Amino acid sequence: xxxxxxxxxxxxxxxxxxxxxxxxxxxxxxxxxxxxxxxxxxxxxxxxxxxxxxxxxxxxxxxxxxxxxxxxxxxxxxxxxxxxxxxxxxxxxxxxxxxxxxxxxxxxxxxxxxxxxxxxxxxxxxxxxxxxxxxxxxxxxxxxxxxxxxxxxxxxxxxxxxxxxxxxxxxxxxxxxxxxxxxxxxxxxxxxxxxxxxxxxxxxxxxxxxxxxxxxxxxxxxxxxxxxxxxxxxxxxxxxxxxxxxxxxxxxxxxxxxxxxxxxxxxxxxxxxxxxxxxxxxxxxxxxxxxxxxxxxxxxxxxxxxxxxxxxxxxxxxxxxxxxxxxxxxxxxxxxxxxxxxxxxxxxxxxxxxxxxxxxxxxxxxxxxxxxxxxxxxx
Amino acid sequence: xxxxxxxxxxxxxxxxxxxxxxxxxxxxxxxxxxxxxxxxxxxxxxxxxxxxxxxxxxxxxxxxxxxxxxxxxxxxxxxxxxxxxxxxxxxxxxxxxxxxxxxxxxxxxxxxxxxxxxxxxxxxxxxxxxxxxxxxxxxxxxxxxxxxxxxxxxxxxxxxxxxxxxxxxxxxxxxxxxxxxxxxxxxxxxxxxxxxxxxxxxxxxxxxxxxxxxxxxxxxxxxxxxxxxxxxxxxxxxxxxxxxxxxxxxxxxxxxxxxxxxxxxxxxxxxxxxxxxxxxxxxxxxxxxxxxxxxxxxxxxxxxxxxxxx
Numbered sequence: 001x002x003x004x005x006x007x008x009x010x011x012x013x014x015x016x017x018x019x020x021x022x023x024x025x026x027x028x029x030x031x032x033x034x035x036x037x038x039x040x041x042x043x044x045x046x047x048x049x050x051x052x053x054x055x056x057x058x059x060x061x062x063x064x065x066x067x068x069x070x071x072x073x074x075x076x077x078x079x080x081x082x083x084x085x086x087x088x089x090x091x092x093x094x095x096x097x098x099x100x101x102x103x104x105x106x107x108x109x110x111x112x113x114x115x116x117x118x119x120x121x122x123x124x125x126x127x128x129x130x131x132x133x134x135x136x137x138x139x140x141x142x143x144x145x146x147x148x149x150x151x152x153x154x155x156x157x158x159x160x161x162x163x164x165x166x167x168x169x170x171x172x173x174x175x176x177x178x179x180x181x182x183x184x185x186x187x188x189x190x191x192x193x194x195x196x197x198x199x200x201x202x203x204x205x206x207x208x209x210x211x212x213x214x215x216x217x218x219x220x221x222x223x224x225x226x227x228x229x230x231x232x233x234x235x236x237x238x239x240x241x242x243x244x245x246x247x248x249x250x251x252x253x254x255x256x257x258x259x260x261x262x263x264x265x266x267x268x269x270x271x272x273x274x275x276x277x278x279x280x281x282x283x284x285x286x287x288x289x290x291x292x293x294x295x296x297x298x299x300x301x302x303x304x305x306x307x308x309x310x311x312x313x314x315x316x317x318x319x320x321x322x323x324x325x326x327x328x329x330x331x332x333x334x335x336x337x338x339x340x341x342x343x344x345x346x347x348x349x350x351x352x353x354x355x356x357x358x359x360x361x362x363x364x365x366x367x368x369x370x371x372x373x374x375x376x377x378x379x
Numbered sequence: 380x381x382x383x384x385x386x387x388x389x390x391x392x393x394x395x396x397x398x399x400x401x402x403x404x405x406x407x408x409x410x411x412x413x414x415x416x417x418x419x420x421x422x423x424x425x426x427x428x429x430x431x432x433x434x435x436x437x438x439x440x441x442x443x444x445x446x447x448x449x450x451x452x453x454x455x456x457x458x459x460x461x462x463x464x465x466x467x468x469x470x471x472x473x474x475x476x477x478x479x480x481x482x483x484x485x486x487x488x489x490x491x492x493x494x495x496x497x498x499x500x501x502x503x504x505x506x507x508x509x510x511x512x513x514x515x516x517x518x519x520x521x522x523x524x525x526x527x528x529x530x531x532x533x534x535x536x537x538x539x540x541x542x543x544x545x546x547x548x549x550x551x552x553x554x555x556x557x558x559x560x561x562x563x564x565x566x567x568x569x570x571x572x573x574x575x576x577x578x579x580x581x582x583x584x585x586x587x588x589x590x591x592x593x594x595x596x597x598x599x600x601x602x603x604x605x606x607x608x609x610x611x612x613x614x615x616x617x618x619x620x621x622x623x624x625x626x627x628x629x630x631x632x633x634x635x636x637x638x639x640x641x642x643x644x645x646x647x648x649x650x651x652x653x654x655x656x657x658x659x660x661x662x663x664x665x666x667x668x669x670x671x672x673x674x675x676x677x678x679x680x681x682x683x684x685x686x687x688x689x
Contacts, residue, residue: 077489080479
């Protein structure tokens with residue numbers, strides 16, 4: 001990965017701004033949108049009682065969390081191309097100077113081509129993109145319900161999640177309810193800790209099956225199943241299972257003002273560790289979102305995660321064995337569709353070692369601004 | 380095995396087999412139509428009658444700006460033959476994900492069977508200068524709320540009839556005849572509404588959102604101020620105070636609030652201004668149970684003006 005200096009960063013920003021302005025003006029001037037652009041920026045203020053030393057790379061106080069620059073356009077009647085670049089600060093401890101070096105990192109978050117339905121009921125995707133595994137993996141940071149991803153995603157899929165160079169085929173099943181099947185193949189080397197085999201030509205397979213039933217005009221039920229299988233860096237097999245469900249309510253009258261979502265997810269990973277025992281990680285997330293007026297909503301999530309038989313003597317990416325629990329409550333103020341503010345308090349109990357737990361109390365205030373194309377109203 | 384072969388031969392030689400095989404060729408299926416709003420669905424039903432099977436994504440009680448791209452609509456759109464949308468960016472945030480998610484090449488965005496009507500109806504409010512979102516959730520290509528203009532809705536019915544004729548040329552005469560009848564009805568009713576609205580002597584109204592501009596423009600009524608300070612932004616106490624001041628100074632008698640907005644502003648205005656008619660009104664077909672067509676919709680609106688003038 002490249003770490004641009006300030007001059008390079010400035011040039012990048014000027015370039016992006018130019019392209020973004022050109023794209024936006026063009027899109028606004030004509031109904032035929034050739035290039036769509038969007039920039040999403042997240043700023044936050046955070047305070048925590050964990051890892052507060054001056055040498056910590058987790059910085060307290062005010063900071064830029066991330067900016068995402070999104071370009072997308074139809075290539076021709078068959079294909080659409082999407083590119084999302086991520087710009088975010090990165091802090092590293094310099095042991096020579098005993099100082100924290102701060103840099104901005106630019107990397108492709110996603111870059112993929114997607115078919116525009118030229119074969120009925122089928123869709124195709126090729127490139128680097130967030131894979132459809134469970135509830136959260138395809139969600140971008142600015143659209144998280146709570147500040148961070150659930151513990152099961154963080155520990156079982158890795159900090160960056162399953163975001164790999166892949167080929168995907170999707171099939172919309174001919175049923176009276178929404179039922180979709182995605183099949184993915186990803187190649188190594190992968191970023192995810194679950195499937196980071198270094199063997200040339202090795203891959204990972206993933207299947208995601210999602211269903212949604214309208215129980216009535218206002219109420220729907222979602223049910224999803226996911227499975228992935230591939231090799232890890234210990235030249236052993238990793239398997240992932242996931243089941244998720246959600247009930248969503250939005251009334252037909254005054255629908256802008258009220259909504260309720262309640263859901264849960266169970267994820268399990270078995271990672272073979274060469275000659276050692278099989279590492280077993282599993283956990284759940286349970287979430288609730290309640291909107292009671294047009295601009296305010298409350299989000300709550302309880303995370304539970306448990307790790308067993310992770311062997312640090314053989315596994316360089318081992319996770320401390322034990323039980324992890326997190327409660328997070330966030331209040332959202334939606335000033336408009338393009339600017340939103342979130343205040344979150346959370347308590348996170350986790351093992352520092354197999355014999356010692358730590359309780360982290362944290363509060364974060366985040367501002368989220370979007371320019372460019374209208375954000376999609378995803379369900 | 381012998382028994383199975385005998386049964387197979389009997390089936391193949393039976394008349395019933397041929398009837399079942401060839402029935403689908405002789406029975407003309409209905410045209411499967413998806414519309415974004417109930418207003419367009421109503422036009423499709425009136426023009427296509429029993430030759431169409433229609434579905435509206437937004438309900439008449441919902442704000443069409445804020446619909447969510449619910450996956451169940453993708454399943455319903457997978458067999459659609461044509462999509463009619465109001466366009467002019469009204470459905471931008473949710474229609475594209477639905478069309479793409481339906482994996483139905485017949486209705487792909489940009490194809491002949493993805494029909495955005497707004498731009499074909501001489502839209503008002505087209506921006507002639509560079510505008511930004513500092514002015515709210517604006518529609519630079521023009522105002523998409525043409526459903527309250529009876530003349531533009533008549534023209535929309537003709538465009539719908541043309542498209543349905545392309546898809547089912549056998550019923551072309553029926554579709555065009557229905558559209559012409561609807562056009563004549565709407566034109567006749569427009570003259571009637573014009574005359575009744577003139578008698579009310581109401582020259583200016585306040586509205587919540589700019590949903591009524593086509594209606595007001597058609598019938599020569601002004602609306603200088605909205606309850607929303609900017610499109611898509613809920614009213615602030617300061618802006619509401621300005622609205623109340625404007626109502627009092629200009630002796631405005633009627634405030635129209637789209638019935639998908641809440642009661643907060645309505646209650647505030649009623650408590651601050653005596654004898655003010657604050658009416659919650661449907662701005663789409665099926666916005667109220669008794670409103671089944673565009674004529675019902677505009678008739679109900681005209682009656683609110685008549686009530687306010689008494």
